[in-house]
Amino acid sequence: MATILYLLGGQGKSIAEIRRREAIANTFLADPVRNRVIMEAVGYGPSAIESCTEGEISIVGSLRKALQDSDHRRMDAVIVGCGDDPGLYALRELLDMPVIGMTETSCAFASLLGERFSMITTSEESVPETRQLFRKYGTLDKCASIRYLNFAVLDMQQGVVSREEVVDKFVRQVELARQDGAASCIMGCATMAFLLLDEAANAVATIPVINPVKAAVRAAEMLLSLGIRHSDTAYVKPRDMARIRRLLEA
């Protein structure tokens, strides 16, 4: 049985919420006999990743945990559990197993559904950061627009805004994205993904919506079954791992 570690950067989610998400993530598997998803949080750091700062300071904890878990052979693949893909390239340098970023994967997937996609994320502050991420991935010219719900991550998680409100606003943004020229939409935030907004939207929207966590779980399984992972020529192994370990273990 292969284990896919869904790594939550930072801290603050209740054990109950983590178990709930883990159960949902396991329903996304193509082959639940051969694969399973375990979800674990780093346990310290930011409680939600909305700003660039929160994203970047969450990385050290994720690297540390991933390296320890890899040393103990606890997993066969890693999914970075945040829509900003924080630490994606650093994790690939450190690890010898598939490392999946949900937004990178969703953009790749969107390229199969139509010429351009839109991202629908939580709030305005994510917009410039997302644009930069797409520039880094080389997919900015396929991005028709970046829209947002104007809801905070924690408010959605804790039910301060109801799922109905979120769904309603999300579906409206999807239709606006189509007017922007998008042929599909991706969600920018894992909390939105675990609300399964895609299932509500795909029933009524005129363009397909990609759930980034579903895409990420499937991509992890795909790479595992193909027996391939990222290339050491692109994500070059650090010259002196002992030095990196000293840094991470300090």
Place this chain on the structure above:
Amino acid sequence: MSVILYLMPGGGMDPAEIARREQIANTFLANPDKHQVTVASVGYGAEAVESTVEADFSVMGLVKHAVDHRGEYDALIIGCGDDPGLFSLREMLDVPVVGPMECSVALTQLLGERFALITTGAEAVAESRALYRKYGVINRCASIRYLDAGVLDMQQGGASRASLVQRFADEVAKAAGEGADSAVMGCMTMAYLLLDEDVNKLSPIPIVNPAKVAVKTAETLLDLNLRHSDAGYPKPNFAPIYALLR
């Protein structure tokens, strides 16, 4: 049980080879209890798709077969590394349509910054470059190399598998030297020779088998209940097209 139709353009392939490919394609499924792959050939037209002429020529047959057999399959894979007719088939069909090259190139994005194509002959190079320009991935393409082997020679054993494995491994190594972080096979005959399985063991960069990725992508689209967007591939006025196909 959903049916994934793997539709090969052209005609003339030995029925034993079609059956062999179908058997292999079904081993690529993540969930064979839920999905099955049927391999079919259009049955007329080019014997092999190497040139742009053959690729363009094959589209009519693919579209006609796909339309005539509508309702018999739940997803369609184009059985050719040039993805002939990909966008046309998406315009015509309401089921997922997978181009092996398009989805393989998408997957290479997860493997590294740049990819290489290893294809059959020199005539495929310019065509592949044009395809990558169309897909918007040309700036991630580090090199296009070829085995200098004819598709029919590979199919009919005119070139031995051992020699193809060696040539393929050599081209992959050269591609890595040119800055490629992964390598995609450009031809489904290469894919069904499973050259990746020999070469991945010794290669400095991962190799993507487009036949495998296409099957897994079709399965994923079916399971996630997604297909291409009508906004991306607007539905045409069908009546004159049906008249053309008759």
